[in-house]
Amino acid sequence: MIKIEVKLNNNPYPIVIKRGLKNNLSRYLKKLQLGNLGFVLTSPKVYKLYTKTIKKNFPGKKFKIIVSADGEKAKSKHWLSKIIKTILELDKQNKKPFMVCLGGGTIGDSGGFAASIYKRGIPCLQIPTTLIGQIDSSIGGKTAIDLPQAKNILGSFYQPKAVLIDPDFLTTLSKKDLREGLAEAIKYGIIKDKSLFSLIKNNSKKILNLEQGLIDKIIYRCAKIKAEIVEEDEKEQKGIRTILNFGHTFAHGLEASSQYKKISHGKAVAIGMLYAACLSCNLNRCSIKEVEEIKKVLESYSLPTKIDFNPQKVLNAINYDKKFTTGKIRMVLIKRIAKAEISTKITAQDLKKAFKKIN
Numbered sequence: 001m002i003k004i005e006v007k008l009n010n011n012p013y014p015i016v017i018k019r020g021l022k023n024n025l026s027r028y029l030k031k032l033q034l035g036n037l038g039f040v041l042t043s044p045k046v047y048k049l050y051t052k053t054i055k056k057n058f059p060g061k062k063f064k065i066i067v068s069a070d071g072e073k074a075k076s077k078h079w080l081s082k083i084i085k086t087i088l089e090l091d092k093q094n095k096k097p098f099m100v101c102l103g104g105g106t107i108g109d110s111g112g113f114a115a116s117i118y119k120r121g122i123p124c125l126q127i128p129t130t131l132i133g134q135i136d137s138s139i140g141g142k143t144a145i146d147l148p149q150a151k152n153i154l155g156s157f158y159q160p161k162a163v164l165i166d167p168d169f170l171t172t173l174s175k176k177d178l179r180e181g182l183a184e185a186i187k188y189g190i191i192k193d194k195s196l197f198s199l200i201k202n203n204s205k206k207i208l209n210l211e212q213g214l215i216d217k218i219i220y221r222c223a224k225i226k227a228e229i230v231e232e233d234e235k236e237q238k239g240i241r242t243i244l245n246f247g248h249t250f251a252h253g254l255e256a257s258s259q260y261k262k263i264s265h266g267k268a269v270a271i272g273m274l275y276a277a278c279l280s281c282n283l284n285r286c287s288i289k290e291v292e293e294i295k296k297v298l299e300s301y302s303l304p305t306k307i308d309f310n311p312q313k314v315l316n317a318i319n320y321d322k323k324f325t326t327g328k329i330r331m332v333l334i335k336r337i338a339k340a341e342i343s344t345k346i347t348a349q350d351l352k353k354a355f356k357k358i359n
């Protein structure tokens with residue numbers, strides 16, 4: 001078992017990484033003492049695959065299972081209000097409700113957001129079951145749902161009480177979803193950790209085959225990097241946490257401009273990172289060597305490096321999200337692998353010019 005402590009002044013919590021942990025969740029739940037009525041939010045796929053595990057760990061008297069949607073649909077107004085309604089119906093007689101998010105990033109984001117607004121906050125436990133969930137979204141307390149206009153536009157900072165990670169969950173994950181998680185893992189390498197980048201670059205076959213030692217290393221390294229960044233800048237006020245958004249400005253613009261239907265988050269991040277690298281190169285921050293290195297690693301995981309999109313629509317979505325109020329926006333660029341930097345001087349013209357490299 002590996003434990004990473006997220007050392008925040010007001011909301012410290014542990015991240016526990018352990019294979020086989022899903023068979024023993026009730027033990028951890030008892031220790032955590034989150035309340036006496038648990039709402040377990042999950043997705044149809046996860047519920048189907050893990051019905052026995054869920055029923056065993058979350059028995060009927062103390063828990064209510066809420067099965068929302070697979071994919072980005074879970075992060076909608078529709079599902080948010082359904083979750084809140086269910087909690088309202090059952091949270092009577094002064095029961096102490098708490099939320100358990102058991103699923104991918106969309107379940108963690110939407111369940112975490114519901115937990116943060118119900119009665120101004122009830123305890124929330126994250127049990128991520130996708131690679132994106134385990135290395136990124138469950139850690140750090142960013143919760144949100146989407147609106148048609150923009151992704152993650154209704155959200156809060158709300159730290160979980162604990163994050164319980166069982167890498168064994170990944171054995172049922174589709175190769176597609178595994179690749180998407182690896183896009184975010186590559187991101188950590190690019191912004192912060194050269195040896196992680198090399199490990200991912202040099203072992204694509206073994207990693208795609210879920211070789212345990214490698215997968216465990218990746219989860220640990222990424223979770224640790226995320227925890228350290230969040231400790232330094234919990235609410236993204238110091239510009240430190242911002243580097244985690246590497247590749248995400250373009251990714252979110254692309255996702256929103258296609259109404260979250262055409263492209264998934266991981267793929268959007270992959271192309272968004274290549275885009276950010278091209279932009280960095282255009283602005284003489286990095287050399288073409290970095291762009292090619294990133295392209296190569298994405299290709300080795302069959303992640304997209306070219307994409308058909310409507311530049312104006314993406315620009316509009318980016319503009320909605322980031323606002324060119326001063327004619328310029330802030331974006332994460334790279335100088336070299338493991339060295340990211342923030343520029344506040346990106347113009348719409350810079351963005352448009354770099355679009356051509358990936359369109």
Ligand SMILES: NC(=O)c1ccc[n+]([C@@H]2O[C@H](COP(=O)([O-])OP(=O)(O)OC[C@H]3O[C@@H](n4cnc5c(N)ncnc54)[C@H](O)[C@@H]3O)[C@@H](O)[C@H]2O)c1
Binds near residue numbers: 131139173
């Ligand atoms: N809050 C944050 O800091 C943060 C960080 C990164 C990403 N995100 C968000 O995370 C979301 C993407 O997360 P995701 O990629 O996990 O997507 P997801 O939650 O949609 O999961 C992908 C698919 O995998 C299925 N699934 C989940 N666990 C499984 C398992 N063990 N076996 C088989 N199938 C399984 C799900 O039902 C779904 O169909 C995006 O909305 C993104 O914005 C948030």
Ligand SMILES: [Zn+2]
Binds near residue numbers: 184269
């Ligand atoms: Zn992401």
